[in-house]
Amino acid sequence: MTDTPKDATSTGAKGPDELRRQIDETRSNLGETVEELAAKADVKTRARERAAVVKGQVQGTAAQVKDKVTEQAARAKGKAADEAGHAKTVTAESAARAKDKAVEGAARAKEAVLDGKARAEQHPAVVQAEEKVAEAARRVQEGTPEPVRAVANGLVTSGRRRPGAFAAAGAGLLLAYVVLRRRKGGRS
Secondary structure: OOOOOOOOOOOOOHHHHHHHHHHHHHHHHHHHHHHHHHHHHHHHHHHHHHHHHHHHHHHHHHHHHHHHHHHHHHHHHHHHHHHHHHHHHHHHHHHHHHHHHHHHHHHHHHHHHHHHHHHHHOHHHHHHHHHHHHHHHHHHHOOHHHHHHHHHHHHHHHHHHHHHHHHHHHHHHHHHHHHHHHHHHHHH
């Protein structure tokens, strides 16, 4: 069997010129179809095109996010500045009130000390007692050997630095003295 060309009348052509035109048209359609198929088969080019589209979308979204973040940061900065200004004002006012109260308290304390001293000086018995205590202290100091005075001065200095510890030690010594005294009293 041999392939015989189809009759020109079966394809709808009305002559050789019409047939040539149809062949050219079919070739042209086939070329376009091949180009479309080649474009679909060109994965690399399609990926680049898709990447370009996605890149554009990402850049647009990034720009929007950047704008929002910048706007929110500006709002937060403004709010922080407002809060800091308010805190500074409140702190300054509180400090001024505290200073005024401290000055007032110091003045009252000074006045109380001066009043107490003036009242004590008005009473001759207080002045006499102070003089007698000073005289007794002078006599004790003169009659005390030098090594004992050095130790006593060290104790006084320590007592001034830590009065609570010094008072506790004195109370302990007093208690020990009382206990020893009772033991001796019980034996005799």
